[in-house]
Amino acid sequence: MSNGRIILVDDDRDHLRAATDWLTVNGFEVLAFERAEEAYKAIADGPVDLVLTDLRMPGIDGMTLLSSIARKKPGLPVILLTAHGDVSLAVEALKRGAENFIEKPYNAERLVTILVKAIEKSRMSQEIGRLQKLVVEKDNEASAIVGDSAAMRALRQRIAALAQVEIDVLIIGETGTGKELVAQALHRQSHRAEAPFVAINCGAIPESIFESEIFGHVKGAFTGALSDRQGKFEYATGGTLFLDEIEAMPLSMQAKILRVLQERVIERLGENRLRPVDVRIVAAAKTDLSAEIASGRFREDLFYRLASADIRIPPLRDRAGDIEQLFRHFASLAARRYGQPEPNVPPPLVHWLVQQAWRGNVRELKARAERFALALDKDPQDIMSGTEAAALPEQVSQYESRIILAALERNDGNTAQAAGDLGIPVRTLNEKIKRYGLRPSGET
Incomplete structure (x- = not known):
């Protein structure tokens, strides 16, 4: 397994060749360049773990290359190779974001150690960043305001x-x-x-x-x-x-x-x-x-x-069209949080959910969804308390009564306004209210 992919830049051909051979033997994948311009293009085009560059070079020098990398590839570690008299300049490079510097002539074993540690540090930083981003994304998903009504x-x-x-x-x-x-x-x-x-x-x-x-x-x-x-x-x-x-x-x-x-x-x-x-x-x-x-x-x-x-904020009963989406959302979040398979929500259960009053609103629905995802409730057919076994007329009546109750609650019990919302005569609405025992007929 490669210790990492390194861009090596030095206008000294002999050193470039020797360093490339040594680093390759020690498990690095090395792309060697004599000119910083060519190296920068390779950095921009593909994945790189570290840049090892000479400080003093004709044309674009190591300091300029460092500045360009800091702008375009922040977080990519850069290590400078310096002559003894360039130490003060190398210290300035550290202030500008260089990971480290090594004086020539250097100990070859020490060079490998420095490169390995720098790449490990960079990879750890990237992994922490990835996990933090994942946490933020999960937090955002968990705190999303769900519903298309x-x-x-x-x-x-x-x-x-x-x-x-x-x-x-x-x-x-x-x-x-x-x-x-x-x-x-x-x-x-x-x-x-x-x-x-x-x-x-x-x-x-x-x-x-x-x-x-x-x-x-x-x-x-x-x-x-x-x-x-x-x-x-x-x-x-x-x-x-x-x-x-x-x-x-x-x-x-x-x-x-x-x-x-x-x-x-x-x-x-x-x-x-x-x-x-x-x-x-x-x-x-x-x-x-x-x-x-x-x-x-x-x-x-x-x-x-x-x-x-x-x-x-509207109560859940006034946006029944969001119930299925909310239930699936909360069940999916709970399943992922506790390492459970993605739950399958059967259509009969969806039908039953839509008909419920949900007096505890979204909080109550969320609790039911989490229990369902973790299989803490009974079988879906049992959860529905026999709703699916009821005859079709009874199911229709249950559904109609909930629609009427929601319309009455939206209109503070005013039957004339509720009838207008439902598109039926007031007399018809009063008959249905009496039939379902929702409110004494004639009350407005």
Whole structure:
């Protein structure tokens, strides 16, 4: 097996021939050139592991060749052969990106050792880069916003438009619809993508430590504060702070958050110093907060400050056409993650999936898909709980009832509007509602 493919450049023919023979004997594939111009063409045309070049040559010298390689083939190791008096120049070459330099006359065994180590280092760096890229691609795939329905296409367009605007955003969607996924997409597509994305679940932090968690504290601010501590706002500097379940934020904290949104400064607990913060706020709520505002549990001024731009995520029941794609996507990801074969999703199972209510939305569907991929659920026929064994009229009735229920929910129970969406008379809709027990007939 070859130790590596080397480009050797030297205008000294005797040295070029001797070095080529020696390196070939030691397991290297060597392409030898007397002129840097010819060597550079070979570098551009094919795979190369390392370039070993003399520093001083007529025409294009080793330093110029190094600069050209650094521009066109970054990461390709270059080792310079120098005369004793060129050491200072070789040191300058190291600053410009050379891997190493060797003084002539050199020890032939040492030359081989240096080349082997340089190529191993380069290959390891390339492999790390490949794995990192693979991880990023998998992360991107896992965090993709999946769905080809009109609602999801509109959602992606909305995200793309708002990502480029420096404005705080409120995301509204039922539990399990993917609010954090949307927040992450806003972050990734913004100019803040290289800075932190910090997520806080406002419903999971006890009120007694909420201020310390968000704003940080100084030593001695309270019993147990043994040192200064940076809060989430400071930690997210330059990036995005995601406030999930904003409706659960303690009322006492809402005025302080409002001030931060308006002035972009924070005070650590126990400190009088104002600290500027550069963050974008993305908040999320399960509803439009109108009920919370009416009951006095949520500040109206904070709502309007957060909702200067909003993104509404449709529930899964309103985009049944995406269910099959989502199920296959999550099942495939789970299979690959745990080394399982690509799952086969039979048409009857797809039919059954589309008919389900999915009250837990995409989160519930994802959990079902992962269990299916890992064969943790029963046989698909058992999963469907006898749906396929039902007579055709019963299947049609089940399907129709779900369509009607979805139309009613879209229109807040208004049967006239729902009938318009479905393209049927109100009287017909009321009869079907009564037949399926969805709602007492005549209720609007």
